[in-house]
Amino acid sequence: MAHAVGRKIVAGALSSSAKIAYLSEPLSLGPWVFQIVNSFALGVKAANPKATVFVRFLPENHWELPDSHGSAARELIAKGCDFFGGMDSVEVMETLNASTISGKRVHMFQKDLSYKRSPNVIVSGPIRDFADLFEKPLLALKDGTWKAEEFYPPASSKFGGGEVAFNPAFLEEIRSKKIKTADLGVIGLLDLIDKRAQQLAQGDFEPFTGPIKDQKGKLRLADGIRAEWSFIESIDWLVDNVEGNSGNANILNSTAFKALKGSWNVNLSTRPNKWLDTRHVYRDDGIFEIYYGDSLGYRGTITAIDGSTITVTKLFAALSNTAPSFTMCYKPASAKSMRFGWVNEKGVPVYYL
Numbered sequence: 001m002a003h004a005v006g007r008k009i010v011a012g013a014l015s016s017s018a019k020i021a022y023l024s025e026p027l028s029l030g031p032w033v034f035q036i037v038n039s040f041a042l043g044v045k046a047a048n049p050k051a052t053v054f055v056r057f058l059p060e061n062h063w064e065l066p067d068s069h070g071s072a073a074r075e076l077i078a079k080g081c082d083f084f085g086g087m088d089s090v091e092v093m094e095t096l097n098a099s100t101i102s103g104k105r106v107h108m109f110q111k112d113l114s115y116k117r118s119p120n121v122i123v124s125g126p127i128r129d130f131a132d133l134f135e136k137p138l139l140a141l142k143d144g145t146w147k148a149e150e151f152y153p154p155a156s157s158k159f160g161g162g163e164v165a166f167n168p169a170f171l172e173e174i175r176s177k178k179i180k181t182a183d184l185g186v187i188g189l190l191d192l193i194d195k196r197a198q199q200l201a202q203g204d205f206e207p208f209t210g211p212i213k214d215q216k217g218k219l220r221l222a223d224g225i226r227a228e229w230s231f232i233e234s235i236d237w238l239v240d241n242v243e244g245n246s247g248n249a250n251i252l253n254s255t256a257f258k259a260l261k262g263s264w265n266v267n268l269s270t271r272p273n274k275w276l277d278t279r280h281v282y283r284d285d286g287i288f289e290i291y292y293g294d295s296l297g298y299r300g301t302i303t304a305i306d307g308s309t310i311t312v313t314k315l316f317a318a319l320s321n322t323a324p325s326f327t328m329c330y331k332p333a334s335a336k337s338m339r340f341g342w343v344n345e346k347g348v349p350v351y352y353l
Helices: 006-014 032-047 068-078 090-101 130-143 168-176 189-202 255-262
Strands: 019-024 052-057 083-086 107-109 122-124 149-151 178-181 185-188 219-221 278-282 288-292 295-306 309-317 326-334 337-343 349-352
Touching (some): 006 032, 006 107, 006 168, 032 083, 032 178, 052 068
Parallel strands (some): 019 052, 019 083, 083 107, 107 122
Antiparallel strands (some): 178 185, 337 349
16 A cells, blocks of 8 residues: 555544644755655645645754754644644654643654554554565665666555554544545545545646646646656646745755756656665675655665674655664565664664664
8 A cells, every 4th residue: 555645645534633743854954854745735635625734844854953954843743733634753743642642633644653652643554565665675685696787666655554554543544534625525534545546656646636726826837737756856836735944045046946947857757666675785795775756765784694683774754864873684484574673872683673
């Protein structure tokens, strides 16, 4: 079950206040930030046309600033937001959990951690199945079968990270939701997620389909028109159901931003589906890279192989220059699956299901 559109629809469907928060990476990272925020907002609108997405762009050095995620989350909770998208750090998770315990229910998704870490808050998690992402390169290096290549693996992002799709605490509510759509009529939320995932995989659905207006009410894409990639990669505005400043004009007009925008050209002929696919690149020097679209998401090197545990160091989120380097470990849980975890401050692997 792909998460690409599903989690946005779920956010719109489960929000009681019709106010959904989105903590975004800074705009200075490039035009792709607009694409992600707008894609999220369009998915929310598909579930609830009256919902508003409140976006806050985090500062460039947000990883280094104490409470930068928590303070932004508290501000949006105070505005009435009861579902969060975007940044899903532990700091955000703990802030939402504190709010929920105090009586103000707030929910989120988790890309990497199990919903069991915060069962009152996390609707589904993990979404990223690191087994799909890393099992092949890690075991290839261990077995001596590594070779330089690049390929598109099966979709590695799915609700539940390949295990339980949703937190059982929310399943009854999720199953009860019905969504009105233009093409499918009234359909159950779970059925809609599955259907959109199939349509995305087959190229029969495009999230950026008109009519689309910007925050000022200007029609950007006419009714029924499916956006070409040239349109999507040129976006430097926010859609009409987003509340929040679209950024510092100095950033948008800067030479660096314009250079990023000018280089954001994509050869779609080599990509089966621009929304679902993750590209792996294995290099001759033993480094493996994982790209989301044409953006480098992770780069890692194998530094230790000890029995059935393989440790990767200096694996980092390359989309942010300020993101910290960290150590991760992967342990085969069975012949066909691996478990993912962090190495704690004592150097001991801590595995999450």
